[in-house]
Amino acid sequence: MKIEIISDIEEMQAFSDGRRRQGQTIALVPTMGFLHAGHSSLMSRARQSGDILVVSIFVNPAQFGPGEDFATYPRNMKNDLSITGEEGVDIVFTPGDKALYPEGYETYVSLTNLPEHLCGTFRPAHFRGVATVVAKLFNIVTPHVAIFGQKDYQQLAVIRRMVRDLNFGIQIIGAPTVRDPDGLAMSSRNNYLTARERPAALSLYRSLMKAAQLVQSGVRDAARVIHAAAELIQSYADTKIDYVSICDPDTLDDVKTIDRPSLMALAVRVGKTRLIDNMILKP
16 A cells, blocks of 8 residues: 555544544554654554554644754654655654644643653653643544654653543553664654764663663662762763653652662753663663
């Protein structure tokens, strides 16, 4: 089936309704475009999970705060269409800002607890915007399954909770983080990094690996592991830590003792670029 581009919301809904009536399952990969190998891995996983593969491309203004990079967020639709074509995507859904947020729009989806941790403390409206646009995409595309990357762990947790709480009946699959050969987690924002900043960006992955080694060696004190990771990151020029946290993978509440699998999550500014990464530490 040749790849088809749909921008109109009603057309997308009609397509999905028709496929559902035929008994076909729909898999959705929501993206903000500027696709890379990490997105390709999500599409590959989605292809295994449904008869019809839909990829949405939409840079969502509702999840960017004042002074953030909405206007400069990297975009390259030509390359995105090339990648989706290579991955055998059936539909690329590309709604516009005014279609998803028409004049007078005032309805948002807010979670109570999960957004109050990690990135949510630095980006207060971010997860409200994420939950809202994903809910809208779910209502428009009506997928049976949706795939999200584990690199954005808090986003994945928020979406899973929203789906349970609002009874969407959609299977949410978290796909492993895809990394460059040097360990840097793939991200569209890596495009912002200069050659001089790249070694500093690698401090995130290296600090996670150091933390994992400490836990494997028997260290259980979360504060000690966090200190070691932060020390490594701060040994690189151009880094500024937003947070280094070790928390419960489900609630995102901080843990003091690593006596069960725990999430270590980082947000670090390298120059002007804000990067995130995470790893499950297993004692």
